[in-house]
Amino acid sequence: MTGRGGGPAGGRVGIDAHVLDGKFQGSRTWVLEILRRAPALAPDLTFVVYTGDPVAAAALLGPAPNVEHRLLPPQGAVARNLAFWPAAVRDDRLDVLVTQYFSPPRHPRRQLVVVHDVLFHTHPEFFDVRTRWRNRLLVGWSARRAGTVATVSDYSRREIARAYGRAEADVLLVRNGVDVSAATGTGTLPAAVPPGTRYALMVGRLEPRKNLRLALDALALVDDPDVRLVVVGRDDFEDPRTLARLAAEPRAVHLQDVPQDALWELYRRASVLAFPSLGEGWGIPVLEALAAGTPVVASDATAIPEAGGDVCSYVDPTAPGAAAALAARLREAFDGRLPFDAEAARRHVGRFTWDDSAVTFVTSTRVALERAGSHAG
Template structure:
């Protein structure tokens, strides 16, 4: 009988972030690779979700608009029963009253465990308790990088055979949206992309940029404020030659990537680093921190620095200066080869393989889960 897989897609109506990008690209590709399963997509807006994820084996359902606690404790058990769901895929926090043998939980990273200073105490302790419980109960844990896979296995004492690594990918971002027109002159510019929060290290980027020769280049920062310190946002607005773009469409962002002297990605911690791959896909050099999963996203094609080193500001400023002067080492062929190994099709196939292994069709009591190999 056909396996019925429920997908919690409530993030489709939330803020733009990596978890949303991953879900859309993985599930939209997985459905055609998994014709022997029916995917039931639960979202706040089924019409919008259907535009992103479609197929002959896809059903869309509206999630009831109730408090999160009610959804976890009551709605999900009811939906699993009503819609005859064999495997429910949720993100970070899984419903505790749905049997663990029927659950796969996606945990992009556990930075709230490894980098707690960047999270509020409420989020930190909620996730520590509920994500840990969810990961330990679920039959399958899915994560997006080798770094996160190892951290989850070690911190939560989970058998690595229960953790499937389904990485992020990329496709060359579209161009032609006149994003480069944001720059009123021909001076080279550096680009920083991502939500504005302390973990992204905007303050460090501003400190380093301030050490470059005045008037010789610009720094464009793309992203909405999301918990960033007020003093850092004030500097972002006040600094000469710094442009803040709160929002831009995909084509405009593609233009900014394509014409930048380099992408600057100084984050203190990431589960992956999608802007790194997007920049490389358009042949633009990348300056990135060398911590957590970021080197997996950039491979050997990026230039790295240590964001915790005593000389981090000087080192980042040196790399920025080299980029705007055209001296930053960059092998375009190496970048193309790295990007070619990280499309979305491979991770989608890995997701389907992991689901098939963990949830054999209509097996109410699956046998011990065989090992899930890390992608090469």
């Protein structure tokens, strides 16, 4: 038996992978790591991957006999959903279309929409008015109508159910993960961070909800001229005043576009990962630091404790004494006194591998195929 496109019997699965062409963020990492693994787990399915550069995407993902690459023309989400995707479903004979956050108005039963978070709904203060209302309208519409909805954390699953009236049990989980083998390798530190430097590491886009401001406030309370705060990430509408403070702080190092092997080395050699974010659908850097054997001081907000479990130290980022509390944990980390059970961290991280994430993605895809009336095996 063959699928609608004449391929393997399990069906043809379209993947909106336009984030592979964009900025480094959690949704990009999720797509990349899933697509590196899922095709080998489901040889009966054909994965049709849409990106702005199919040649680069094929090189990034590696060869797979059941993957086809297609060009996704540059256009906004509205144009993609109103025009491109309905045509692609028809012309490429897709049984299921996997998108993130937004899905097209046609063929709702053939859609698997992945909503990583609904922070624009729960934490609207971190989004401009246009983004807030666009997402409320389009994500809400997609989450209510799509045949299958998935997300990356129990926290997001609860919030999606609360916001859009979808039963929690009907929102499938395809968690974020970590590549433990990569975390335990070797690499070279960036030149701006000499070996032997004691530093707290922050990883992520620079935007207000990531709470770089609090990290800088805490650093100012650490009375040690030799320690550093190493910030890895590009500006993503961060408050200009916070960016100016980062640039002016002599004990801060700001890095952008760090190669993956150098980033892992930064994780491994850090005294601590500081993750004071005010809102996350998960928190991939938390898992990555733990996999590298590095202690983590994180915010206790939203899904972050889900990522960190009971092996991280937590602070309340909204408490009046948040900067002092974070500074106290940083001092302990710099002095080697921060409580941290490396063996417990390894056990925790072992529950969240990208291999396991790919398995649950394939399972979710088969659910979507069944709901779409496909020949899912």
